[in-house]
Amino acid sequence: MKEYLEVTVPGGDTVLVEGEALFELVKGKGEIFGVEIPLNSKIKVELFKAVPFHALTKSELKVFSGKILPIKGETIPKDWKNVFIRCKERRKPLKVLVIGDADVGKTGFVTFLANKFFNEGFRVAVVDSDVGQSDIGPPTTIGLGLMTKQVVMLSEIPLIDALFIGSTSPSNLFHRVISSVSYLVNKALKELKSEVVIIDTTGWVHGENGRELKFSKALAVNPDVIVGIQRKTELEPILTYLEKFFHIERINPAEYLRYRKREERRKIRAEQFKKWFNGSKVKEIDFKKIPINYCFLFTGQPLNKEEKKCIPISFLDKVVYGEVLEDRVLLVLKGGFEVDMNVLTTVSRCLNKEKVTFTNEDKLKNLLLAFQSKRKMFEGLGILLSIDFEGRRGKVFTSVEVREDSIIQFGCLKIDPFSFEEKYVGKWVI
Numbered sequence: 001m002k003e004y005l006e007v008t009v010p011g012g013d014t015v016l017v018e019g020e021a022l023f024e025l026v027k028g029k030g031e032i033f034g035v036e037i038p039l040n041s042k043i044k045v046e047l048f049k050a051v052p053f054h055a056l057t058k059s060e061l062k063v064f065s066g067k068i069l070p071i072k073g074e075t076i077p078k079d080w081k082n083v084f085i086r087c088k089e090r091r092k093p094l095k096v097l098v099i100g101d102a103d104v105g106k107t108g109f110v111t112f113l114a115n116k117f118f119n120e121g122f123r124v125a126v127v128d129s130d131v132g133q134s135d136i137g138p139p140t141t142i143g144l145g146l147m148t149k150q151v152v153m154l155s156e157i158p159l160i161d162a163l164f165i166g167s168t169s170p171s172n173l174f175h176r177v178i179s180s181v182s183y184l185v186n187k188a189l190k191e192l193k194s195e196v197v198i199i200d201t202t203g204w205v206h207g208e209n210g211r212e213l214k215f216s217k218a219l220a221v222n223p224d225v226i227v228g229i230q231r232k233t234e235l236e237p238i239l240t241y242l243e244k245f246f247h248i249e250r251i252n253p254a255e256y257l258r259y260r261k262r263e264e265r266r267k268i269r270a271e272q273f274k275k276w277f278n279g280s281k282v283k284e285i286d287f288k289k290i291p292i293n294y295c296f297l298f299t300g301q302p303l304n305k306e307e308k309k310c311i312p313i314s315f316l317d318k319v320v321y322g323e324v325l326e327d328r329v330l331l332v333l334k335g336g337f338e339v340d341m342n343v344l345t346t347v348s349r350c351l352n353k354e355k356v357t358f359t360n361e362d363k364l365k366n367l368l369l370a371f372q373s374k375r376k377m378f379e380g381l382g383i384l385l386s387i388d389f390e391g392r393r394g395k396v397f398t399s400v401e402v403r404e405d406s407i408i409q410f411g412c413l414k415i416d417p418f419s420f421e422e423k424y425v426g427k428w429v430i
């Protein structure tokens, strides 16, 4: 029995190959997102994603795994090509910001545009500012990639650097997202000397927050072109405003798109985390030597004997650790315990601190962390397994080589180190 399916694609037609898939072009000529596919090389399609193989001449594919859907004609809209031609005529360096609702083909268009420019010899960088469905860098980060070859999937672009946002949604973290996009676009232009920088975005365009996010991103990037992909007129409230300051290209979504359900998006992320944690080991971290960010922990002084007396005796056995900072008291409770408001008021008054920030050990276990260094804003991810509060040390599951100049950032999610499934816990958990 053959281990593959032979598929013939008439010249001019398309086959959508849905992942996880593996296939090969054995005869003919065809393209995916503007890339001409070499004969006899295997092409991988990630889980719950699809790529359109467009046959330029009658072609034969060997499909080893995955689903296929034959389509008459082409799925790359004419608009995409026209936008590329118009962008090509513009002054370089060129910054292109791509916006649109979820599942309209933003990433597909970014892949197409990046390939087209790369093919013409331009130095092309892509900033992936979608923290949920990340292609460049892991979920929870904003990634900067520099093209070294044409790609079928954006995730093939090598990561140069990234910034950790800490969550799979920009919700409540707009400032991190905006400053990170701005930082990475600058890096692409100044350090990498990119001639074309394309910025992919999240599908959050609705409501006051969706609009604000897009306005702020546009200001931070100061793009030469904004490409708005819309099904109907859903982007108009954003575009008609931005049009006063920026050149806008409006395009329709591709006709055939593979929609991703919420649950599928979570699964994609779990797969991505799994890849990023490949080769990880449990490592000892000395928090006395390594600065930490996005948390209060270990930035003050542990409660001394006198200060500990401010915790009611009946509650003392539930407190694992306490620390005093300039403006607050931190309390870490034993797993399973919740805070008692009366206790908080007593502690706050007794220690003369307005705020008491508390958490419990359950929330900290498996918390997602990121490592930075002097050289790179993003060295990799980690999972916090346990903390020895008194010794200011911790056990972290990571593939990052922890060094003297490492810095750790605390995330807003927990990641199960076996299934890599995520659970939101909130920002600044301690």
Ligand SMILES: Nc1ncnc2c1ncn2[C@@H]1O[C@H](COP(=O)(O)OP(=O)(O)OP(=O)(O)O)[C@@H](O)[C@H]1O
Pocket: 016, 048, 049, 050, 051, 052, 075, 076, 077, 100, 101, 102, 103, 104, 105, 106, 107, 108, 109, 130, 133, 201, 202, 203, 254, 255, 256, 257, 258, 259, 260
């Ligand atoms: N022109 C196209 N023809 C066929 N399939 C496409 C095309 N553009 C994108 N796709 C596929 O459709 C799916 C959704 O598209 P894509 O990921 O580009 O959308 P998106 O707007 O970036 O979604 P998200 O909001 O999740 O980031 C993907 O699997 C993609 O490969």
Ligand SMILES: [Mg+2]
Pocket: 106, 107, 108, 130, 133, 200, 201
């Ligand atoms: Mg996308």
